[in-house]
Amino acid sequence: MPLTVEGAALLHQMFRITWCSWRDLNESTRREILEEFSTTLEGMGNSTGLFSMYGHKADFMLVHFRKDFEALSETEWHIRKLRIWKYCEPTTSYVSVVELGLYESTGKVYSGLLNDGVAPHSEPWKEAINATLDRQRTAMASRLHPEIPPVKYCCFYPMDRRRGEDKNWYTLPLEERAALMHEHGMVGRRYAGEVKQIISGSIGFDDWEWGVDLFSEDALVFKKLIYEMRFDPVSAIYAQFGPFYLGIRCNQERLSSLLHVCGVVRS
């Protein structure tokens, strides 16, 4: 198993507006409900992002980054208790935690310890591993607890590593997986200026093994990046992709304009 360090707890909430009851509200009630929602989002600052979504999967997506799972549950219930939630139909969601895979360090740490004659899973072994993890957590603090990037588009999708009868990621030697991940990272790095990528782990939390968030000013870059990666052996052979969600950032002014349904005669 590669060593990993974990950071923020994440929740993606996709939901539709139940238009038929929302539109039956009078305008002042709609304004009150939207004010409560807007004020709440404002209070959450850069740790929560609202996106207007493309297609029937959702009208909106809320992305929450929280310091831990307890804070994440509080946020979820905060949302569930808002007046607007009565007019929201949750279509799907994703629970995960920011994860940095330390493939490069893992090999070094393990072989170093083995060279020093430290028995796997012994106390000294565990202490050495924990010290490494602590160092990495400190060094990577800002990547482990990121803010929602202030750009226009967001693409989210979950994924698995394949466990086929013949091609099985989990039976490859660590070295081979590390080499494949390194090559994969190289492709990602070429897009560093155009796309901000946040990987989260969801084994034990949700139905796929990882969640991937991409943020960019240009939605076309998502297709280029993912298409190019799809030819990498690690993706070509070992990646299994879940559904894809595409959203465009929705600030409070836009939210208001989208939901006020101004000038629409009620029917």
Add this chain to the structure above:
Amino acid sequence: MPLTVEGAALLHQMFRITWCSWRDLNESTRREILEEFSTTLEGMGNSTGLFSMYGHKADFMLVHFRKDFEALSETEWHIRKLRIWKYCEPTTSYVSVVELGLYESTGKVYSGLLNDGVAPHSEPWKEAINATLDRQRTAMASRLHPEIPPVKYCCFYPMDRRRGEDKNWYTLPLEERAALMHEHGMVGRRYAGEVKQIISGSIGFDDWEWGVDLFSEDALVFKKLIYEMRFDPVSAIYAQFGPFYLGIRCNQERLSSLLHVCGVVRS
């Protein structure tokens, strides 16, 4: 990865009418709502098409071609805010972007650059690629930003290239993929006079890799074309097909007649 150029952003919206509430409206309200919808569609001209669909998957399908994803989101919200949306149940949708795969040029450009000693992913490499893409975008402008063809029938389906444990499109050499795509294109060309085909890419945008729109005066031609292609190696071995949607063009007069439910006593 083959080079591609991208054009219009696409949204397919499939929806059912919620007949039980629609029929409870009085006739003048229905007429107002339909007028608003018709006027909106008229304003969208040839960049939006309305189709009456076969079967339970949808009563109607709206197909939008827009210059970019920002304009596409505006259109989607324009539709969501129409009064008729209160009586529509979105059953599915598809988000993609018109894509032309440049398999033929890709090989030439890459080998030319390598022959000239240009290092892959270097600045000169990127510049040369971008220059090629710009030329292609200009040359193919009308195919990248098409109008909805003014014919009777539309067939839409999404598809993937297979990534099986044994048969895997993404691990084939570029030359082999180019040869297979060339042969595939030859079949398509034989139907050029009867079918207008628009391919859109959806990696990063929706759950399949590509969307295919076929337009024709004769619905039977869809079956012939797709059946013939299914024996091509590229489809026989490497294509995975999603659901198929069949629609018949619905102009405003037809829309009115379909939804006015004239002469029906309310119950």
Add this chain to the structure above:
Amino acid sequence: MPLTVEGAALLHQMFRITWCSWRDLNESTRREILEEFSTTLEGMGNSTGLFSMYGHKADFMLVHFRKDFEALSETEWHIRKLRIWKYCEPTTSYVSVVELGLYESTGKVYSGLLNDGVAPHSEPWKEAINATLDRQRTAMASRLHPEIPPVKYCCFYPMDRRRGEDKNWYTLPLEERAALMHEHGMVGRRYAGEVKQIISGSIGFDDWEWGVDLFSEDALVFKKLIYEMRFDPVSAIYAQFGPFYLGIRCNQERLSSLLHVCGVVRS
């Protein structure tokens, strides 16, 4: 690709009655709605069949055979506009076209043309093929445009030919497919007196490649026929089956008795 000729456009509509609103209607309204439905079905004659279905998948199934897709769309909207549609929940449907596969002729025609030195896909080639198809369409007119057989039970299911990584129908040589289909047809012929079979193609129209309708006075024969065929190599190795629907013919008297819910106190 084997040559095929096409006939009637088909729609299968499966739907449930929304009992809770239907039962809240008073008896005279129910009678009016049923009269409108019955009169409509009567007008459609033998080109439309109504079946009462077994199990939760549907309460009823309507099967429509029409001369082409335009007439089929008209029929579907005719049904959608009936008053009873307000009390119907469409659970699924199937869109297809009667298809006769000409595996036997295909080989002969192709080898004849090649022997005569005619180039594939040349104009003379196309003319010869079209002449063959026209002859077959005339000879098989009654099988291409059948009526709903006036027997008691109907079994409907969609199916695909397998395109597995190893076993792939679409990569077999035409001769092998023709031989397998011939043997398959032999089994069917043994049931000719007991079962009427109608095959329809749905590539490009719906989610499976073919639809199969079986009609018989004895429902047990469906199981015997399909079970026996399942041991044929063409089915054993290359068939993939979708959901199965079993119905019992419902004439107008029966419809009335099923839906009048006579003597039931409303609650």
Add this chain to the structure above:
Amino acid sequence: MPLTVEGAALLHQMFRITWCSWRDLNESTRREILEEFSTTLEGMGNSTGLFSMYGHKADFMLVHFRKDFEALSETEWHIRKLRIWKYCEPTTSYVSVVELGLYESTGKVYSGLLNDGVAPHSEPWKEAINATLDRQRTAMASRLHPEIPPVKYCCFYPMDRRRGEDKNWYTLPLEERAALMHEHGMVGRRYAGEVKQIISGSIGFDDWEWGVDLFSEDALVFKKLIYEMRFDPVSAIYAQFGPFYLGIRCNQERLSSLLHVCGVVRS
């Protein structure tokens, strides 16, 4: 194909109570509706069983054994017309027919006829087969038309024989299938005193090939029996299992107590 004989037509109906409308009824209406339901079930005697189900898949399951498909349809409509059906949401169902596979006789009959020089599918062949089937139907009449066993627990699940690319039940020789089924039957026989098993065939009737009903006084025996069988080659390699349903018998007194919701204040 192994010879089979068929008996009772079966319908399993799983449904949930729509609690929110059921609880809004006043107590006397609930009592009337339950009396109608109870009286109906009483009239059906041992040919229909009612089970209270575990988990969200259903609150109740009705299992009907009828002499043929016509009687089964009548029963289904009898249920659909009951007042309680307005408060029932059918979640799933299963349509099948009691089937006894005659693997042992099949080999003998076939080889006997071939030894006698009878041509397969000739008239004498068919007559000999039919005579065998008639004898078996008479000999096994009580197993072909069973009553619902009067024990406490019921476990129902549908299943298929595998038709994989490599492991395919339908391409095995009859002798091999007969041998595997014999061994499988041996395991079942060891549980004969504890479990009553009823196998029904559903090819052509529903989405799986067979339905299995197990009845026992002890629910744990279901797990033991199925787990032990799962190591039999015929199950280990060739069985594919659908969803499992577990129920506990619900007599009329229990039904009344479960649905009267006595003493619950309406809200």
Add this chain to the structure above:
Amino acid sequence: MPLTVEGAALLHQMFRITWCSWRDLNESTRREILEEFSTTLEGMGNSTGLFSMYGHKADFMLVHFRKDFEALSETEWHIRKLRIWKYCEPTTSYVSVVELGLYESTGKVYSGLLNDGVAPHSEPWKEAINATLDRQRTAMASRLHPEIPPVKYCCFYPMDRRRGEDKNWYTLPLEERAALMHEHGMVGRRYAGEVKQIISGSIGFDDWEWGVDLFSEDALVFKKLIYEMRFDPVSAIYAQFGPFYLGIRCNQERLSSLLHVCGVVRS
């Protein structure tokens, strides 16, 4: 088949609150309904746990441990009859029974009996097996009838052993399975202080073969444990995982605060 002993019958009930009708209740009605629910849960003590869930799959999960399936059914109906159930939408559930697999003993018992010349499945064989099982049931009584661990987080997921065409758990020799399970158990043991694991069997009861409950003060430990195990051959090659559910313990005070929706103006 490995010997197993069984203990408590388990039901996991995942459900959402139907917010739109819940919020329309006045505050005193909500308080009454919550008091009834809280009192019921209090009466169930440590044999039932309530968890507030992450994501759209459920707002809450109830986990019930009961002495047998009869008591479990009573509990389920107790919940179904609570006033709050009218405002609950069951989204999924899981039915199983606590199971301890005796891989280590199985080999010893079987070889001992065979050495003593006892015929498999003979009466002496059965008596010896039953004696072994009785001893184990007594020795492991507290593990077979556990209480809900009083810690903060719960992770639940169902799983299968793979029965692929090539990699098939059920065709491995008992010795190989025992060795793989032993190694697997070793990983689990390293987490003993941090995670409490309860395995339940569901063959014959629900759609997967086993359910896994993990309880911990630290949700991140779930990911570490499951990720580490995923590289074990028994998981890497033979495990197939169902959906994952993550919850945080919800005591009565918290329940009240979550559902009172205090201070929220009704709309």
